[in-house]
Amino acid sequence: MSHQPSFAALRVFEAAARHENFTQAAGELGMTQAAVSYQVRLLEQQLGIRLFVRERGRVRLTPAAADLARTMTGALGSISAAVRRLYEADEQALVVSCSSTMAVKWLAPRLGRFQALRPDIDLRLDISDALSDFRGVDAALRTTAIPAEGLYALRLMAIHAVPMCSPELASRFAIGSPADLLATPLISRDDVWWEDWFANAGITLGSAPHGGIRLASQVAEGTAAMAGHGVAILTPELWAAELNSGQLVIPIDLPLDTGMSLWFVCPHERRSAPKLRAFAAWLSREAG
Structure with a gap:
């Protein structure tokens, strides 16, 4: 032959x-x-x-x-x-890309419930603040105003921002109005959320003193705020445990709508995969 x-x-x-x-x-x-x-x-x-x-x-x-x-x-x-x-x-393997802040403060504390619900899925987090190109990653959680074109996107929740600090600092500076924050140390003062929050309160941030602590992530900012180093502008949905325990307080309850949302995104061609459908449905329930 x-x-x-x-x-x-x-x-x-x-x-x-x-x-x-x-x-x-x-x-x-x-x-x-x-x-x-x-x-x-x-x-x-x-x-x-x-x-x-x-x-x-x-x-x-x-x-x-x-x-x-x-x-x-x-x-x-x-x-x-x-x-x-x-x-x-x-x-069985589900790889999800997520920023460090969202992973530590929102997703990781909830993962036990997903594992109890779907023990057959091996969930792995790819923790990175860089945007994923979905090579070796099934889906991602992204905080943005509008997700990139070409992706399936499920909106999970709006992102708000509000000043938070330790109860001791709030008492020491007698914070009772937005204007009182101008005399307090602001953590990451150059964060655009501060400028937007003060503008929403009718105050020009330019009159606030310069200097202070500048940090690169909300996790670091919140930790510094709990230590009494200043007032940070944080997302309340990510700091619910610390607010409930009294480690953080909201001295001025004036939430800022940042215009951003938390999204579940994945390539369109993968959205029907059973593991992605299960994870997206669970995320939607968790986000309420």
Whole structure:
């Protein structure tokens, strides 16, 4: 034999051998009966042996073809099992990109509930403040006004901002009005949220003293605020535990609508994957 027979012909042969009927094999493979007959004749020519004895209403394997049929059935079964294992492994692993602040202050504390609900899903967090390109990542949580085009996006919650500080600092500076904050140390004073919050309160931030602590993340800002180092402008949805415990207080309850939201995003072609549907539905319930 000068070359290996085509896999297409071998696949048709296996189905015909298993059914002992060309018409039933054609139905399984989505082919016509004539196409099945053609592939079998082609394989017989390539192998130089007769594979079937035609009988009324059925075909019967020749003794020479029986071993090939058993081998093909086993081989195709192994291939199907390998593909199934690959699919199941992919469905079990869920990689989600998330910023450090959102991971630490919102997602991670809730993950136990998702694991209890779906112990079959192996959830892994890719914690990064950089935007994901979805290579090796299934989905992402992003805080933005409008998600990037080309992505499926589910809005989870609006992002608000409000001044927070330790109760001791609020008492020491006798903070009772927005104007009182001008005389207090503001953490990350150059944060645009401060400018917007003061503008919303009818105050120009330019009159506030310069200097103070500048930090790169809301986690660091909130930690500094709890330590009494100043007033930080934070997202209340992320600091509910600290507010409930009294580690942080809101001296001026005037929330700022930042115009941003928390979004669940993923490539459109993956949105129907069962693991992504399950995770998105759970996130939506958690966000309320």
